[in-house]
Amino acid sequence: MTDFIRWTYENRFQISIDLAAGSISGIANCISSHPLDTVKVRMQMSDDGVLKTLQKIINNEGLKGFYKGMSFPILSIPITNAVVFSVYEFWRKFFIGNSNKQLTYFQTAFCGSIAGSSAAFLSCPIELTKCKLQMQEIEKIYKNPIDCVLQIYKKEGFKYIFRGMHATQQREILGYSAQFAVYECIKDILCDLSQKAEPSTANLLISGGLAGVSCWTIGYPQDTIKTILQCQTCTDQRIYKVRCFDGGFYDCLTQKISTEGFGSVWKGYSVCVFRSFYANAIGFYAYELAKEQLTTLYQF
Template sequence: MSDFFRWAYDNRKQFALDILAGSFSGMCNIISSHPMDTIKVRMQMSHDGIIKTIGSMVKNEGIFSFYKGMLFPFISVPILQATVFSTHEFWKRFFVGDSKQQLSCYQNMIAGGLSGLAASFISCPVELAKCRLQMQTQNINKVYKNPMDCMIQIARKEGINYLYRGMNVTCQREILGYAALFVIYDIVKDTLMSLKQKKEATNLDMLISGGLGGIACWTIGYPQDIIKTILQCDTGIGNSRKYKPHVFDGGFYSCLVEQVSKNGWRCLFKGYSVCIFRAFYANAIGFYAFETAKKYLNK
């Protein structure tokens, strides 16, 4: 154990550089993807299609409604992406050191899953505030003034522990999603490089690999994201909660059963088309930004 901590200490400079590169990736990600995320959340909480959802938002709330709840993610997503990428790079160096050797699929799944677990502790309260703000359809008499006010009100009215409402399902989504993200990213990038018989990935290779990795990430984690959104938009506390928690599931099981029994399994993919479109370009940009920043910082 002491050798592990000594090794981690010796790699502190590279870890710091990975954090900076991940932060830059996060800023590029949130600027490009937030409007589509707002549409996704609205679709998840209604029975409207994408065209009706967009039309209703523009007509009733204006064009800036697509950026509701963005301030907090703009601050937090760079932190989240820094956590994800730096954690993955940390475990990558743990498995293969500074060599150019690629992670095995199994090792990449572990590194991706651990990065997702670390991300859960940041993403859960952030997405709770984001979802509550995105669901405010009126521009007057708002319940929450801004992300910080939202979190303060939740802590006061529902309890500090409710800032982590949906944590169980968030962990499921993040661990599975990020494991898939990094595995598919490396598989696609290596395949493209081998087809072109090149030793380094081109910009296009990174964009395609990141985009397809994002699709894999959100495809495997989307049903969990639906349940997470519903649980986080439920403002009930204690016995007044609509979906009662069982052991450590946080209400996941009762919410899942009710949604599928009432609306069929297809309800677990409401807003999927919007999400996949967003996932492709956001992760394409995110990975490209990370790889570019990492290369620049390590010169």
């Protein structure tokens, strides 16, 4: 514990840089991805395809319908992303210290999984509120994110705020482990191909985009189940049996596949994978750029 406190104090400025850069990355990612995230959530909760979902939102709610539920994520995702990147950087330094060694891709995936697990405790209630607001088409049950949280607490209790935690943990652990490992792997490959020591802007964008695709591909079925569990009402939730503190995940998954087929857990994937490429490309590039600029200012 003493060594940990000493290390934290000695690296306090670097930790601050990681937190700030992660926050900037989160804002860039959220602004660029939220409209298609709304489409994804609507598709996960219906039988509509991409075009029909888009048409419904535009006809019934206008362009502002794509931004429903964005206020809470835009305020909170900087914190979540700051946790992800700072925890990732912390564990990366745990393996290599202050040396210039490179992590193995397995170590990178391990660091990403811990970062994802840490983020889940923040992202679960944020996702719950976001999904509830995104599903409001015509009738408005919740006025804003705070009203949503208060209503959920009054009607269904504090524990419901963390509904879908098991699915969220699975999505974040698997997704972030894949994301960081693929990001570093693609970045190394592109640097080798270009025969340059430092990655170019194009390399960072491509690496970030493919990292985002891998993240959401490995975690998408879990995300679908998470959305279903979080969008259910208190009465509907009782149809899913809770086993070993899984929050109804296993029962929801088996019922979904047995009644609608395996493809049902991939509803909205096409929209999500498109969104994940450009949003994560922007997010990773924003992180690298912010980290570089902040480090330069600190050294100055």
